[in-house]
Amino acid sequence: METVPQIHFDNTEVAFSYKSDKELKKANFIFSLVNNPWVSGIATGLAKAGLTLRLPVKGLIRSTVFSHFCGGETIDQSDRTIQTLNRFHVGAILDFSAEGAHDEDGFDHTTEEILKTIEKAKNNPAIPFTVFKSTGLVTMALLEKVQSGVPLTQEEKEAFQHFHDRVERICARAFENQVPVMIDAEDSWIQNPIDEVAREMMRKYNQKQVIVFNTFQMYRKDMPDNLRNAFHDAAMHNYFLGVKMVRGAYMEKEADRAQKMGYENPIWPNKQATDDAFNKSLAFCLDNKQRISLVCGSHNEYSNQYLAILMEKHSLKNNDNRIWFAQLLGMSDNISFNLAKAGYNVAKYVPYGPVELVMPYLIRRAEENTSVAGQSSRELTLIRKEIARRKSK
Numbered sequence: 001m002e003t004v005p006q007i008h009f010d011n012t013e014v015a016f017s018y019k020s021d022k023e024l025k026k027a028n029f030i031f032s033l034v035n036n037p038w039v040s041g042i043a044t045g046l047a048k049a050g051l052t053l054r055l056p057v058k059g060l061i062r063s064t065v066f067s068h069f070c071g072g073e074t075i076d077q078s079d080r081t082i083q084t085l086n087r088f089h090v091g092a093i094l095d096f097s098a099e100g101a102h103d104e105d106g107f108d109h110t111t112e113e114i115l116k117t118i119e120k121a122k123n124n125p126a127i128p129f130t131v132f133k134s135t136g137l138v139t140m141a142l143l144e145k146v147q148s149g150v151p152l153t154q155e156e157k158e159a160f161q162h163f164h165d166r167v168e169r170i171c172a173r174a175f176e177n178q179v180p181v182m183i184d185a186e187d188s189w190i191q192n193p194i195d196e197v198a199r200e201m202m203r204k205y206n207q208k209q210v211i212v213f214n215t216f217q218m219y220r221k222d223m224p225d226n227l228r229n230a231f232h233d234a235a236m237h238n239y240f241l242g243v244k245m246v247r248g249a250y251m252e253k254e255a256d257r258a259q260k261m262g263y264e265n266p267i268w269p270n271k272q273a274t275d276d277a278f279n280k281s282l283a284f285c286l287d288n289k290q291r292i293s294l295v296c297g298s299h300n301e302y303s304n305q306y307l308a309i310l311m312e313k314h315s316l317k318n319n320d321n322r323i324w325f326a327q328l329l330g331m332s333d334n335i336s337f338n339l340a341k342a343g344y345n346v347a348k349y350v351p352y353g354p355v356e357l358v359m360p361y362l363i364r365r366a367e368e369n370t371s372v373a374g375q376s377s378r379e380l381t382l383i384r385k386e387i388a389r390r391k392s393k
Contacts (some may be wrong), residue, residue, distance in 0.1 A: 014341050030330075090337065094121065111137060118173050132184065134183065182244050202239055217246055243285055247278055
C-alpha cells in the first residue's frame with residue numbers, strides 16, 4: 001500500500017505563523033476583495049486609472065495589495081520579507097517584476113537589475129534562485145517575428161543579438177556566482193526562440209550541475225513532448241536539465257488569439273487534462289532525477305502532495321537539493337509553510353519593483369485569484385480559520 005507523507009495543508013497555525021494579527025486581517029481584506037469578481041474588477045480599474053492620472057493612490061496600493069504580494073520597491077526593501085521567510089526555512093526567489101521596458105535602454109536597465117539579484121543571492125542560502133522574464137529584455141513583437149520565420153531586417157537581427165547577449169550575461173554571472181537562474185515562460189507564439197536560447201545556455205552552463213532552468217507550462221498540449229525532447233537533448237549533449245514546471249499563466253490570451261487567428265487552441269480542453277499532464281510530468285522528472293533538477297511551481301495541493309509521495313517512492317530525502325517546491329508570495333501559504341515545516345525545500349517568488357511598474361503583475365494576481373475556481377475562497381477560508389483559532393486561544 002502506498003504511504004502518504006504526513007503533510008497537512010490545512011494546518012493554519014503553521015501556514016500563517018509568519019504573519020502578525022494585523023497582517024492576517026489585511027490578507028482577509030485582500031482576499032475578500034478578489035473573491036468578488038465585480039468588486040475586484042472595479043478596484044483594479046480604479047487603481048489603474050488612478051496611476052495613469054497620477055492621482056495620490058500609490059500609498060494606498062503600496063500598503064494593501066503591494067505589501068501583500070511584493071517584497072518592496074527595491075532589492076533592499078525586500079530584505080525584511082527575505083529574512084522573515086528564511087526564519088521559517090522558506091527561500092526567496094527574487095523577481096524584478098517591473099514591466100514596461102520598450103527600448104534598448106529599458107532592456108539594459110532591466111538586465112542590470114537582474115544581475116543585482118544574482119549578486120544579492122551569491123553565497124546567500126536565503127535566496128536559492130533568481131528569475132527573469134525574456135520580455136523584460138526584448139520586445140514581444142521581435143520574438144513573435146523570429147518564431148514566425150519571417151526574415152528579419154538588419155536592425156532586427158541586431159536587436160535579437162542584443163537579447164541573446166543579455167541572456168548570456170545573466171546566465172554567465174549566475175554560473176560564476178553559482179546562483180541558479182530560472183527563465184520564465186511566456187505566450188506560446190513567442191516561446192520557441194526563448195526555448196532555443198534557454199537550451200543553448202543549459203548546454204553551456206549546466207555541464208556539472210543545474211544553473212539554468214527553463215519553464216514548462218503544462219496547460220499546453222505539446223508540453224509533455226517538449227519536456228521529453230528537452231530531456232533527450234540534455235542526455236545527448238551530456239548536460240543537466242533544469243525544469244521549472246507550472247500549469248500556465250496565459251490561458252484566456254491563448255484561447256482568444258487561437259480563435260481570432262483560426263488555429264487550434266494550444267491549451268488542454270479542461271483542467272483535468274492539464275492536471276494529468278502536470279502530474280505525469282512530475283513522475284517523468286523523478287524517473288530521470290539523475291539528470292533533471294525540478295522546481296515544482298504549483299498552488300495545487302494534490303500535485304504538491306503527489307510530488308512528496310513520488311520522492312518517498314524514489315527513497316529521496318525531503319531536502320534532496322534536486323527537488324524544490326515553489327509558490328508566489330502572498331498565496332498558498334498553507335502549502336509552502338507546511339512543506340517547509342516537514343523539511344522539504346521550499347521557495348516563494350518575491351516580486352519587487354516600483355509600484356506603478358509592478359501594477360500589471362498585481363492585476364494578474366487579482367485576476368488569477370478571481371478566475372481560478374476556488375482559489376481565493378480557499379485562501380479566505382484558511383485565513384478566517386486562523387483568525388478564529390487565534391481569537392479562541
